[in-house]
């Protein structure tokens with residue numbers, strides 16, 4: 311087989327660096343299922359790893375890309391047959407194992423998810439890790455007792471991948487959703503996804519967060535961390551829960567215990583990486599069925615493999631809206 315095109319991260323001169331290269335199949339990290347990759351996507355973690363941020367890649371060189379969708383080329387596991395549609399998201403792809411930014415990828419069968427009926431490959435990658443994480447947050451919040459009618463649910467980093475898909479999932483499930491964004495010009499788009507209200511980040515004074523502020527939110531999905539998370543903790547309704555997903559604004563946050571002991575507020579940690587194979591597949595089936603966002607077409611746009619570096623820069627500059635689906639090989643993506 312000819313060498314395949316890949317975007318890999320190398321350690322050179324003591325620092326990580328990502329670039330396009332060619333690799334042979336024998337160089338791929340091991341895994342029972344060899345996938346001919348058609349599509350991948352761009353997540354915040356991909357942008358960090360692809361631009362050489364330290365501490366993300368655990369083995370070098372490593373093909374970046376935490377998401378992939380394609381067809382099975384070969385499989386040592388009888389559950390997967392050549393020609394089957396398959397997807398894989400996070401788990402360790404693009405970090406400890408070669409990921410989706412290559413024409414071929416070997417995936418451990420426990421990480422491989424049969425492409426569920428009801429999802430096209432494009433739709434699967436429009437969701438990707440971001441959609442899986444948004445669904446995991448909704449599932450966890452509801453497991454903790456959140457229901458429509460208890461009060462509004464706020465989504466931070468609203469125009470991002472996790473944020474925009476969270477708005478869709480929550481609104482479709484009957485919640486009244488407030489979108490918190492740094493991009494006020496996207497108010498119309500956010501309302502089109504299902505947000506009832508759009509709050510500008512620059513309208514909030516994060517330097518004056520009280521231990522207990524006015525209680526507003528029954529639930530929250532937070533992609534930002536830092537001061538946004540401190541503010542959320544102080545403004546949750548009694549019994550409210552925050553799904554803590556990300557750190558786009560920073561990892562550290564400060565809070566008093568007051569919201570937790572006087573209002574019974576909870577912060578729920580969401581980790582898409584650590585979900586076992588059976589619940590992972592079950593959640594993907596829900597995403598292809600009753601949870602499937604109706605607005606996927608307006609959230610995701612296709613980009614070419616060669617456009618990856620530009621997509622990373624835009625994401626790290628906070629300029630991205632929604633999701634980018636990356637065409638790795640094959641014919642033009644059909645939605």
Ligand SMILES: NC(=O)c1ccc[n+]([C@@H]2O[C@H](COP(=O)([O-])OP(=O)(O)OC[C@H]3O[C@@H](n4cnc5c(N)ncnc54)[C@H](OP(=O)(O)O)[C@@H]3O)[C@@H](O)[C@H]2O)c1
Nearest residue numbers: 354467468469470471472491492556557558559580581582
């Ligand atoms: N826990 C998990 O398993 C898991 C899974 C997936 C992602 N994540 C994390 O979740 C976060 C979001 O991921 P994503 O893929 O959705 O990223 P993304 O598409 O880049 O979205 C992040 C959004 O946050 C806002 N933002 C960006 N930089 C900011 C800054 N410096 N200060 C304040 N707001 C900023 C922007 O939205 P607005 O302009 O609308 O405010 C941006 O669109 C990342 O930290 C990622 O690592 C975690």
